[in-house]
Amino acid sequence: MSIVEFAIVLPILLVLMLGGTQVVTYINATRKVELVAQSISQMISQMTPPKGSTIATVTAADLHYSYDAAIVLFPYLLKDGPRQGLQWWQDIVINYTSVAFTQKSANCTDSADMSACYTANVVWTSTGTYGGDKRLCATPLQPADNTAPPSAGTLPRSVFGPGSLIVIDVAFTFNPTFGAKFFPASRVARSVYVQPRYATLVTYDATTSDGIASKCPGY
Known part of the structure; x- marks a missing residue:
């Protein structure tokens, strides 16, 4: 009787154990994605402008360096990528954007919703080298509810205001x-919005560009 009971219960226990392992792995992946977004945003936002200027500059090398940091922050990519026939850098999408706000009218002072007073213009953006939806040049980003899912064409209303992001x-x-075969893939997406710490704007050095990003006309 004990052998029969064990044979009946064992498959259920194995399913619960393996399923629980997948849940833990998924939760850890969501945390790592958020960590990658926060860490890279801090790297780029802390660029220091040269003496006598308030504008900092990033190069293609800076973007590659910060992108490669994902492998340290999220080592799961090293085994998940090959499992799906991908390189690790093809297993995650990281898009960079610098946004400058311009005031629509000097008389606009709606402190409750600054998105009515400012236009969000893309200064430079990833060119999609690593896939994913980039934020487009010459297309102002539209305000969206703070709780809305991140999208390439919008920004949360609360981040609108003077300065840049x-x-x-x-x-x-x-x-x-x-x-x-039974559970679908789940997309984990996180977006981080940070003001430059030591500069009024972080621009991109297009002279050293290797295709990872492009500078928008007018900037």
């Missing part, structure tokens, strides 16, 4: 290793 969008598709 660094926006980092990170996305990762979690594919379960157990029960993949």
Whole structure:
């Protein structure tokens, strides 16, 4: 009787154990995606302007360096990428954007909703080298509710105001290793909006560009 009971219960226990492992892995992945977005935004936003200027500059090398930091912050990519026939850097999408706000009218002082007073213009943006939806040049970003899912064409209303922003969008598709035929892949996306710490604006040095980003006309 004990053997029969064990044979009946064992498959259920294995399903629960393996399923629980996948849940933990998914939760850890969501935390790592957020960590990657926050860490890269801090790297780019802390760029220091040269003496006598208030504008800082990033190069293609800076973007590659910060992108490669994802492998340290999220080492799961090293085994998840090859499992899906990808390089680790193809397993995660990281898009960079610098946004400058211009005031629509000097008489606009609506402190309750600054999105009515400012236009969000893209200064430079990732060119999609690593995939994903980039934020487009010459297309002002539209205000959206603070609780709305991140999108390439919008910014939360609360971040509108004078100055500029660094926006980092990170996305990762979690594919379960157990029960993949029964459970669909889940997309984890996080966006971080940070003001430059030591500069009024962070621009991009297009002279050293290798295709990872492009500077928008007018900037």
